[in-house]
Amino acid sequence: MADISKPANDQANTLRNINMVKSDTVEANTEEPTNVYSITSGKGGVGKTAVVANLAYTLASMEKRVLILDADLGLANIDVVFGLSPTYNLNHFFTGEQSLADVMIEGPKGIKIIPAGSGVQNFTRLDGRQKMRLLDGLDSMHNHFDYVLIDTEAGISENVTYFNTAAQDILVVTTPEPTAITDAYALMKLLSTQYHEKKFNLVVNQIQNEDDALDVYRKLTMVANRYLDISIDFLGSIPEDKQMIDAIRKQKVICELFPTSRITQSFQQLASRICLEPSQNMPKGNLQFFWKKLLNMRG
Numbered sequence: 001m002a003d004i005s006k007p008a009n010d011q012a013n014t015l016r017n018i019n020m021v022k023s024d025t026v027e028a029n030t031e032e033p034t035n036v037y038s039i040t041s042g043k044g045g046v047g048k049t050a051v052v053a054n055l056a057y058t059l060a061s062m063e064k065r066v067l068i069l070d071a072d073l074g075l076a077n078i079d080v081v082f083g084l085s086p087t088y089n090l091n092h093f094f095t096g097e098q099s100l101a102d103v104m105i106e107g108p109k110g111i112k113i114i115p116a117g118s119g120v121q122n123f124t125r126l127d128g129r130q131k132m133r134l135l136d137g138l139d140s141m142h143n144h145f146d147y148v149l150i151d152t153e154a155g156i157s158e159n160v161t162y163f164n165t166a167a168q169d170i171l172v173v174t175t176p177e178p179t180a181i182t183d184a185y186a187l188m189k190l191l192s193t194q195y196h197e198k199k200f201n202l203v204v205n206q207i208q209n210e211d212d213a214l215d216v217y218r219k220l221t222m223v224a225n226r227y228l229d230i231s232i233d234f235l236g237s238i239p240e241d242k243q244m245i246d247a248i249r250k251q252k253v254i255c256e257l258f259p260t261s262r263i264t265q266s267f268q269q270l271a272s273r274i275c276l277e278p279s280q281n282m283p284k285g286n287l288q289f290f291w292k293k294l295l296n297m298r299g
Helices: 005-029 048-061 090-094 128-140 158-166 178-195 210-227 243-249 262-276 291-297
Strands: 035-040 066-071 112-114 147-152 169-174 199-207 231-239
Touching: 035 048, 035 158, 048 066, 048 147, 048 199, 048 262, 090 128, 128 158, 147 158, 158 178, 169 178, 178 199, 178 210, 199 210, 210 231, 231 262
Parallel strands: 035 147, 035 169, 066 112, 066 147, 169 199, 199 231
Antiparallel strands: none
């Protein structure tokens, strides 16, 4: 006698398999993207690395999973800011001695850090193979991050332009000093005219009052509107604070040492604005961090 329950069982199994596929698809499509910000500046000495470290600390305090990539491949110091002594760095990754996961270390609040080497000139200009290896290395890591902050070197070197174009969002740090403003504009001009970047975010550091920051923003937008086809979003300002020097000496971020200070409140406001920014879920091109993940998320 034929087993009449078999077709029913087959149908049930088929339906279960279809539901499992649908469930997996929904889960993959609802996964939050990784927001990648390059933190950059046209001029050194504007406090860019301090902005990266304190912004990362504040985002981590808001329960965000944060990764810092130190992209100053010749004069790295993000690990020094946190008082860390890494055994390995990106130099060991590029030479093939260590994987990216083995290079990564943990800082305060669970912040993950990929440190770069210091005083070594070999990788101050990455070739195409090294760039793709870094892209693939980040894509293959099983860690999921809400925010990746890339601390670029100052200036307009080839590495600077690469990391800025590989990030989803560009955050330019400047100060009210005329030379810093001029160099910030020069960086945005280069990225716009040569690399077709059209959107920039601005943070004005070391201000005396909010009018200083708004004045910098007005100057940059006025010149950009006249000569460049770009948009500049003002994300906030950070006041000048003598306690920052004390924090650097103690190798602690100022938001950790002085949690109720005015400068800590400024970083909290900056982090909140960044969290409210809409995610860029369209890859700009193949040479972009986590572009494979963005493509997968879009189905």
